[in-house]
Structure formats: C-alpha cells, structure tokens
Amino acid sequence: KNQVExxxxxxxILEGKNxxxxxxxxxxxxxxxxxxxxxxxxxxxxxxxxxxxxxTKSNGRYTATLDADTKQSSLHITAxxxxxxxxxxxxxxxxxxxxxxxxxxxxxQLTVWP
Amino acid sequence: EADIYQTxxxxxxxxxxxxxxxxxxxxxxxxxxxxxxxxxMELHLIHYSYGVNSTEKGDLSSxxxxxxxxxxxxxxxxxxxxxxxxxxxxxxxxxxxxSPGGVTYEQYFGPGTRLTVx
Numbered sequence: 001k002n003q004v005e006x007x008x009x010x011x012x013i014l015e016g017k018n019x020x021x022x023x024x025x026x027x028x029x030x031x032x033x034x035x036x037x038x039x040x041x042x043x044x045x046x047x048x049x050x051x052x053x054x055x056t057k058s059n060g061r062y063t064a065t066l067d068a069d070t071k072q073s074s075l076h077i078t079a080x081x082x083x084x085x086x087x088x089x090x091x092x093x094x095x096x097x098x099x100x101x102x103x104x105x106x107x108x109q110l111t112v113w114p
Numbered sequence: 115e116a117d118i119y120q121t122x123x124x125x126x127x128x129x130x131x132x133x134x135x136x137x138x139x140x141x142x143x144x145x146x147x148x149x150x151x152x153x154x155m156e157l158h159l160i161h162y163s164y165g166v167n168s169t170e171k172g173d174l175s176s177x178x179x180x181x182x183x184x185x186x187x188x189x190x191x192x193x194x195x196x197x198x199x200x201x202x203x204x205x206x207x208x209x210x211x212x213s214p215g216g217v218t219y220e221q222y223f224g225p226g227t228r229l230t231v232x
Contacts, residue, residue, distance in 0.1 A: 004156075043118075043204050043223030044157075089156075093219065102221060104156040 003027070006090050006105035014113055017080055021108045023073040023090030031095040035064050035075045038087045038107065047075070047088075080112045117141050120205050120224035127195055128232055135190045135227045137205030145219065146188040149204040150174060151226075157204060163188060195231045203227045 004025045013019050025033070032051045036044035048057045048064040050073070056065050061084075063076045077084055087107035094101060118139040127133055139146065144165040149157040149172075159172030163182040177199070178192050188207075192199055204226045208219040 041202075041226065041228065043206070043225050045223070046220065049220065101159070102157075106154065106156045109154070 004090055004092050004103050004105035006088075006108050008108060009106070010109040010111070012111045012113060013080055015080060015082060018076065018078045019080060019110065021075045021077075021088050021090075021110070023075070023105060025071050025073070025090070025092045025103070025105075027092040027094050027103050029095040030068060030071075031093040033064075033066055033073050034091045034093075034102075035062070035073075036089040036091055038089055040086070044089055044091075077110075080110075082112050082114060085110060085112045118205065118207055118222050118224040120203075120227050122227060123225060124228045124230075126230045126232060129194075129196055131195050133192050133195055133229070135203055135205075135229070137188045137190070137224055138186050139188075139207040139222070139224075140186060141207060141209065141222070142185065143207035143209050143222075144185065145208045146182065147206040147208070147221065148172070148178075148180060148188070148190050149206065150176065151202045151204060161190065195229075197231045200229060200231050203229060 007022045034049045035047045038044040047062050048059050050057050050066045052068045061078045066073045087109050089107040090105040092103045121136045146163045148161040150160050151157045158174035160174050160176040161180040163169050169180050178190050180190050205224040206221045208221040210219050
C-alpha cells in the first residue's frame with residue numbers, strides 16, 4: 001500500500017529558530033516528491049518538487065532533501081518567521097500514473113511563537 | 115498564486131438541502147480534481163477528470179457527483195446534504211512537465227470550501 005508518513009505531528013518553535021520536518025514514504029514506482037505549505041482554511045501551495053535524481057532543492061528559507069534509496073525526505077526551515085505557522089504536507093507521486101495521482105501525508109502542524 | 119477559484123468559501127446548510135460547490139480555473143488545464151480534507155487529516159481524492167466529459171470517482175467513496183462540461187469548470191454537487199458531509203472540499207487542476215523522472219503533474223489548489231451541514 002502506498003503511504004506517506006510525516007513526523008512530528010506538531011511542532012512549536014520560537015521565531016528566528018530553525019527546524020526540520022521529516023517524511024518517509026513507500027510509494028512505488030517513485031516519480032517525485034513535493035512539499036506543500038497549507039495555511040489554515042486555505043489550499044496547499046507548493047514549496048518544492050524533487051525527482052529521484054535530485055537530492056536537495058531550496059526555495060528561499062526552505063530547503064528540501066531527498067534520499068530515494070531510503071525513501072526519506074526532510075524540509076528544513078531556517079530563521080523561522082511568524083508567517084511560517086502552517087501545516088507542511090509531504091506529497092509523493094508515482095511514476096505509473098497518467099492521472100498525476102498524489103499520495104498525501106497528514107502534515108506537520110508548525111507553530112512559530114514570537 | 116494559482117488562477118483557480120472556489121465558491122463559496124464557507125457554507126452552512128441544513129440537512130437534506132441540495133448544494134453545488136463551484137470550481138473554476140483559467141489556466142487551461144485538462145486535469146482537475148476534488149479532494150476532501152478533515153482537520154488534521156490528509157487530503158483524500160474523491161473525484162477527478164481528464165478533460166471535458168470525463169469524470170471518475172477517486173479513492174474515497176463520496177455521495178457527491180461532478181460534471182465537466184467546460185474545461186475551466188468542475189462543479190461538485192450533493193443532492194441531499196447530511197452532517198457526515200461536513201468537511202473541507204479542495205479543488206485542484208494540473209499541468210504536465212517532462213522531467214528526468216518522467217512526466218510530472220504540478221497540481222494547483224483552490225482556497226477550498228468549508229462546508230458545515232447542520
């Protein structure tokens with residue numbers, strides 16, 4: 001069964017601090033992995049997308065890593081800001097799908113305190 | 115920001131009413147999707163469409179129906195709303211890009227409709 005597991009479920013950090021979110025997946029055959037940010041009451045917005053040949057990708061203060069051998073990914077946020085408070089969702093796509101089927105994790109709820 | 119819109123954003127309605135959630139996109143994408151999301155839970159695919167006149171049920175069984183008469187429009191209808199339908203409904207559309215890992219489909223999400231059935 002294709003699954004995406006994220007940890008921690010929730011995280012509270014102080015403004016300015018760094019944090020790392022984890023994602024493990026069993027989706028096969030693997031096509032790509034994305035990290036989305038979802039603000040409360042809004043739709044998810046893509047932060048990064050990585051294929052199997054990429055092992056790191058940055059988008060401003062967000063840096064995602066991918067280890068396709070161990071099927072693990074992480075999202076590192078540096079110098080956190082209050083606006084980073086949101087749910088961060090790991091999403092994996094399989095190669096065989098012509099639909100673009102996505103497998104979603106439950107997300108890590110990040111809260112940044114002043 | 116993606117050009118995909120959903121209305122209404124919030125809806126509170128009584129049991130037994132018929133409702134239609136609207137979704138439209140101006141990006142010309144062929145593929146469109148409806149997801150259902152409960153608080154703290156993952157998104158579940160309930161309907162998708164490859165293009166005009168194409169609709170399929172997703173992974174999660176849903177009593178809702180969809181239609182795709184125009185490329186840009188993908189409405190979802192509940193004939194008789196029940197409290198168990200209370201949830202957030204997210205619409206998405208996707209394009210396709212060639213990449214080393216094969217074709218990738220970038221999904222763009224609308225802001226969602228928060229439905230409460232009393």
